[in-house]
Amino acid sequence: MVPPRASGGDKRRMILDAAVVAFARRGFHACRVSDIADEANVAYGLVYHYFRSKDEILDTLFLDRWNVLLAFIAQTAAERTPPRDKLHAIAAAIIDFYRYDPALMKVIIVEVMRSANTFGLRHTDKIAEAYVLIGEIVASGQATGSFKREVSPRFAALAFYGAIEQVLTGWIFGMLPEGDEEFDRAKSAIVETICGGLDDMSYRAASVRSV
Amino acid sequence: MVPPRASGGDKRRMILDAAVVAFARRGFHACRVSDIADEANVAYGLVYHYFRSKDEILDTLFLDRWNVLLAFIAQTAAERTPPRDKLHAIAAAIIDFYRYDPALMKVIIVEVMRSANTFGLRHTDKIAEAYVLIGEIVASGQATGSFKREVSPRFAALAFYGAIEQVLTGWIFGMLPEGDEEFDRAKSAIVETICGGLDDMSYRAASVRSV
């Protein structure tokens, strides 16, 4: 799998790591290939020895990480735990991805997930896979009766993922305080909002009674 | 307010409308200023008579629309209706913005809201205003007891807005079917998910009872 010479894969890895830093700092468009090469301490041309284009670097960054995430979601979905726990595990995984490599997650969210006309469309199907898996979790929750049937699994999946992405975006752009405590609180808050809802049931019951 | 000569404001308006079409078609980056001028049937240079730069056109497009939306949210928040109805009204307004001018909403979502490193950051404060207003609705719902207090208003606002944006994104990229019926269903589905939650309370109560 790994080429015999360490330096070969080594430099490739260095370029990839440098690209994360460079893309995260200035954004994909504003970042020049020479920025990546400089950051990696490598000659300009070497970037094109390992990658066909600047785009391919971003694609690689995204796909490597996204496939790991998809595998995790699929595995989680297959387990025999309550659907609410599954959603919590998925929210936790995504948030921890950000916690342990914020620059890479920033690049993936900002430059791929959220950048429609350029890269998003190239990976629409890959992204949709995640929605489908999450939707299946919701559907099976409805089938066993732990989730109600008012909301279609598809919408629920979008709402769930959308909430997570919005919170990540808040961290990425410094609109929300970061920290281990905030990360863990966010996991619970998202799941509590989507699963538990905002409505206070006792209040609701009271007002229904009073009618 | 309107300049005496119709043609002056007229051309400006034509350029703005053409920009919406051009940005929506190819994306802000891929779209050249000449594309806008062509679309508007106007000379290249005239674009620079009315706007300082290509960026300023996008800014104008965004701010004009966003201010209308902010005003609507503020007005809705001030009314004396249940918080759940307020959230429904806001979701409806955003979705109807898309329904009646999909190209403009696409540009705003894709090129401003979702395009961090370039434009998003320039308008972070404007965008945050919406979050704050929505958060206040949630907070007042908690104060009157119709919303429970487990979730912080700030997170609830992010989740609510995130769910809407995700659904809009689904329409924009053709991942979700569009249509009047879908639009109305989405409004209810989003509010039902965020307010009502996915959990089936009767199931929950039953399993608690059985313990």
Next chain:
DNA sequence: CCCGCAGTTGACTGACCAGTCAATCCGGGA
């Protein structure tokens, strides 16, 4: 009738940058 100016035109410039390529380096096998 002429002047002035806002509105309008489009060719041109200057900068930028992705991607190319010919040259060089260097390790290992014969």
Next chain:
DNA sequence: TCCCGGATTGACTGGTCAGTCAACTGCGGG
């Protein structure tokens, strides 16, 4: 030792555009 081929280098090219500017038009006031 010599040769081969992958790794590495960075100057250079080609094309793309945002933004400039000098020139033209036509209307309204003097």
